[in-house]
Amino acid sequence: MNALKVTGLAAAGLLLATAAAMAATPPALYTQTQATAGAAVFAQNCAMCHGADLKGVAGPALIGPTFAAPGNKYTIGSVFTEISQQMPVSAPGSLSHDQYTDVMSYILSKNGYPAGTTALSYATDMKSTVPFVSQAQ
Numbered sequence: 001m002n003a004l005k006v007t008g009l010a011a012a013g014l015l016l017a018t019a020a021a022m023a024a025t026p027p028a029l030y031t032q033t034q035a036t037a038g039a040a041v042f043a044q045n046c047a048m049c050h051g052a053d054l055k056g057v058a059g060p061a062l063i064g065p066t067f068a069a070p071g072n073k074y075t076i077g078s079v080f081t082e083i084s085q086q087m088p089v090s091a092p093g094s095l096s097h098d099q100y101t102d103v104m105s106y107i108l109s110k111n112g113y114p115a116g117t118t119a120l121s122y123a124t125d126m127k128s129t130v131p132f133v134s135q136a137q
Contacts, residue, residue: 031117
């Protein structure tokens with residue numbers, strides 16, 4: 001009887017650990033092509049303030065737990081709205097929709113979100129309620 005209790009507890013613990021790991025795995029929201037294009041747009045329009053490594057210069061860091069910790073309760077939509085409406089600081093809203101989605105894809109990639117087969121789109125990105133929690137350290 002005790003062996004069954006121990007086995008049952010071990011199985012329950014394994015299920016909880018597996019569920020936690022699955023919940024921590026960020027979704028694939030963009031394509032690698034978008035992230036690659038976003039790196040170039042970022043270098044030209046964003047790196048001077050946010051740093052080539054996204055760790056901040058005159059502007060804040062865009063990578064790591066200081067930027068997107070679970071407690072911040074950021075969503076992809078809230079971050080994307082800020083970027084697309086307020087950046088670059090010298091000319092807010094001056095990039096094309098594709099450039100903004102590419103930059104967001106690049107930022108997601110640097111924060112540990114994997115690339116997938118479905119492209120990020122401006123309209124859906126703006127409304128996304130997917131939590132934005134950096135996986136980068």
